[in-house]
Amino acid sequence: MVAVALIGLSGSGKSTLGPLLAQRLGVPHIDVDAAIERREARSIRAIFDTDGEAHFRALERDRTRESLAGDAVVSLGGGAPMTPAVADALAGHPVVWLQADPATAARRVGDDPNRPLLSGSDAVARLEAMLAERGATYALLATLAVDTADADPAVLVETIAAHAESFRAATPASPEHVGGSAGDVGRAGRSAGVRAAVVAHGYRRVLRPVLFRARGGDPERIHEDMIAGLARLGDTPGVRAAVGALTRTASDPVEVAGITFGGRVGLAAGMDKDGRAALAWQHLGFAFAELGTVTARPQPGNPRPRMFRAPASGGLVNRMGFNNGGAAALAARLASVGIVRNSSRENGPAGIPLGISIGKSKDTALDDAVGDYLFSLRAVAPHADYVAINVSSPNTPGLRSLQDGGALAELLGALVAETRTLDAARPVPVFVKIAPDLSWSQVDEVLATATDAGASGIIATNTTLSRDGLAPADAALAHEAGGLSGAPLTQRARAVVRHVAAHTDLPVMGSGGVMTPDDAVALLDAGASLVQLYTGFVYAGPALIAGINARR
Ligand SMILES: Cc1cc2nc3c(=O)[nH]c(=O)nc-3n(C[C@H](O)[C@H](O)[C@H](O)COP(=O)(O)O)c2cc1C
Ligand SMILES: Nc1ncnc2c1ncn2[C@@H]1O[C@H](COP(=O)(O)OP(=O)(O)OP(=O)(O)O)[C@@H](O)[C@H]1O
Ligand SMILES: O=C(O)C1=C[C@@H](O)[C@@H](O)[C@H](O)C1
Numbered sequence: 001m002v003a004v005a006l007i008g009l010s011g012s013g014k015s016t017l018g019p020l021l022a023q024r025l026g027v028p029h030i031d032v033d034a035a036i037e038r039r040e041a042r043s044i045r046a047i048f049d050t051d052g053e054a055h056f057r058a059l060e061r062d063r064t065r066e067s068l069a070g071d072a073v074v075s076l077g078g079g080a081p082m083t084p085a086v087a088d089a090l091a092g093h094p095v096v097w098l099q100a101d102p103a104t105a106a107r108r109v110g111d112d113p114n115r116p117l118l119s120g121s122d123a124v125a126r127l128e129a130m131l132a133e134r135g136a137t138y139a140l141l142a143t144l145a146v147d148t149a150d151a152d153p154a155v156l157v158e159t160i161a162a163h164a165e166s167f168r169a170a171t172p173a174s175p176e177h178v179g180g181s182a183g184d185v186g187r188a189g190r191s192a193g194v195r196a197a198v199v200a201h202g203y204r205r206v207l208r209p210v211l212f213r214a215r216g217g218d219p220e221r222i223h224e225d226m227i228a229g230l231a232r233l234g235d236t237p238g239v240r241a242a243v244g245a246l247t248r249t250a251s252d253p254v255e256v257a258g259i260t261f262g263g264r265v266g267l268a269a270g271m272d273k274d275g276r277a278a279l280a281w282q283h284l285g286f287a288f289a290e291l292g293t294v295t296a297r298p299q300p301g302n303p304r305p306r307m308f309r310a311p312a313s314g315g316l317v318n319r320m321g322f323n324n325g326g327a328a329a330l331a332a333r334l335a336s337v338g339i340v341r342n343s344s345r346e347n348g349p350a351g352i353p354l355g356i357s358i359g360k361s362k363d364t365a366l367d368d369a370v371g372d373y374l375f376s377l378r379a380v381a382p383h384a385d386y387v388a389i390n391v392s393s394p395n396t397p398g399l400r401s402l403q404d405g406g407a408l409a410e411l412l413g414a415l416v417a418e419t420r421t422l423d424a425a426r427p428v429p430v431f432v433k434i435a436p437d438l439s440w441s442q443v444d445e446v447l448a449t450a451t452d453a454g455a456s457g458i459i460a461t462n463t464t465l466s467r468d469g470l471a472p473a474d475a476a477l478a479h480e481a482g483g484l485s486g487a488p489l490t491q492r493a494r495a496v497v498r499h500v501a502a503h504t505d506l507p508v509m510g511s512g513g514v515m516t517p518d519d520a521v522a523l524l525d526a527g528a529s530l531v532q533l534y535t536g537f538v539y540a541g542p543a544l545i546a547g548i549n550a551r552r
């Protein structure tokens with residue numbers, strides 16, 4: 001039988017549950033930390049102190065890979081899954097994420113001198129920081145997540161044993177099948193459903209509360225941690241295989257504006273402004289990702305804090321102000337990983353179509369906006385499957401006035417003409433992203449202008465200036481400047497999508513308040529060809545993507 005792996009932070013119970021589970025399954029138990037100590041004839045603390053963490057990680061990698069090759073229950077070290085070669089080796093195994101909130105884990109192990117990463121100061125804070133850094137990786141690798149705080153080990157062992165047995169029954173033996181054609185969606189789809197439920201549980205119960213509290217509760221710093229973590233994941237081949245069950249769904253491909261999308265759900269602009277995680281989004285199950293918004297010149301954005309959670313409302317308020325490294329830097333980063341449009345391989349190493357959103361630099365006068373956008377277009381077009389023209393951020397003074405007839409006609413006319421100059425045979429499609437706060441007559445004017453200018457589609461909508469739908473507990477956020485997203489925007493975005501779809505032949509990408517699979521289905525039913533997520537991804541985690549894919 002294939003080895004069962006136990007992962008989780010220190011104090012989650014890997015060494016405690018491992019032997020019990022092994023006994024229950026009738027296989028040996030290997031505690032990798034203990035195996036390292038035996039082989040080295042010294043403690044982990046001594047290895048860290050004498051040879052440093054990098055050396056320990058190399059020993060850990062080798063012992064872990066060796067242990068997983070046998071028929072055993074393997075208790076990994078807490079940090080082991082962060083090593084790419086270990087993540088690789090976990091593919092195809094039942095991987096059980098043992099979860100314990102940091103306070104419980106610290107109570108269990110906080111004063112153990114042989115845990116070098118925990119000893120010293122505040123163990124709870126260290127465990128929280130570790131979970132923030134490692135949680136996304138654990139969640140992606142895990143095939144089961146169980147909460148061990150206040151749980152009887154005997155009951156936990158039965159839960160895990162049942163999972164290990166059903167995992168073996170549900171998982172095709174050969175990796176080729178895991179790679180999957182439409183033919184094995186039935187079996188794979190079922191296991192994807194199980195996995196999605198598990199990931200949702202792990203995310204909402206353990207990871208999200210920690211993430212929302214970590215880094216002093218500053219959402220932007222968590223966001224930065226997550227992007228950094230995802231950027232690392234994108235470089236980890238094992239994760240591709242390990243999350244295969246999430247990404248492989250019954251979702252039908254759809255062609256929009258000449259681009260083939262493997263599914264309906266994509267990442268909305270603003271999450272990965274500088275394209276740092278461009279290689280990772282495919283692994284979360286997204287069928288496309290919109291990078292940016294970038295501007296012609298790099299700019300810092302507004303002073304912090306500038307991103308706020310409205311937890312009672314399922315919303316976010318942000319006034320980021322297009323903080324970004326500039327269009328040229330994004331283009332260079334994408335080029336450096338081989339993301340080039342029109343290259344022979346299908347969508348390149350990103351694995352999915354990439355849109356790139358461009359906006360206006362704050363210190364460029366509105367009258368000079370066209371030149372600013374043109375500069376960005378020229379920089380990013382060689383790397384984009386489509387370009388999104390952001391004229392709807394509420395956070396650059398005056399930007400939304402570019403949605404007005406004359407200004408929009410001039411801007412889109414110039415940009416579409418430039419796409420034809422850049423690539424006459426296959427001009428990059430141009431999408432226009434609009435605000436949810438336009439009147440119907442303003443929307444109609446945008447549609448007419450976009451059609452006349454030769455735009456390829458509409459993205460509806462950006463964040464709203466309205467504060468309707470904020471729960472009383474979030475009332476203080478009504479006074480923060482910025483755009484509101486998430487659940488308070490759901491109905492309005494849906495209405496705008498319905499209106500747009502009814503009044504134009506241009507395809508529509510729906511964005512705004514997709515918090516559940518039902519919301520996505522409603523947006524598609526309202527006429528969107530594709531949907532995008534930002535805030536729903538923050539609140540529901542990666543399971544939302546699989547949940548939507550399972551519905552289409
Ligand atoms: C923190 C944050 C930053 C954003 N940055 C951008 C951006 O740079 N460009 C853009 O077009 N939209 C941006 N958006 C808007 C989202 O792409 C999306 O259209 C909007 O949030 C509504 O979708 P949601 O309810 O799923 O979040 C941002 C949203 C948030 C919350
Ligand atoms: N389900 C549980 N209920 C109560 N106590 C538990 C439970 N699981 C583990 N413990 C206790 O918590 C302590 C730490 O658990 P354990 O050594 O299994 O953690 P670990 O995940 O192996 O951590 P590390 O990565 O640091 O090796 C042990 O003293 C153990 O008795
Ligand atoms: O979380 C970690 O990085 C570690 C956890 C322990 O299991 C040991 O592997 C070591 O202390 C490192």
Ligand SMILES: [Mg+2]
Nearest residue numbers: 014015033075
């Ligand atoms: Mg242990």
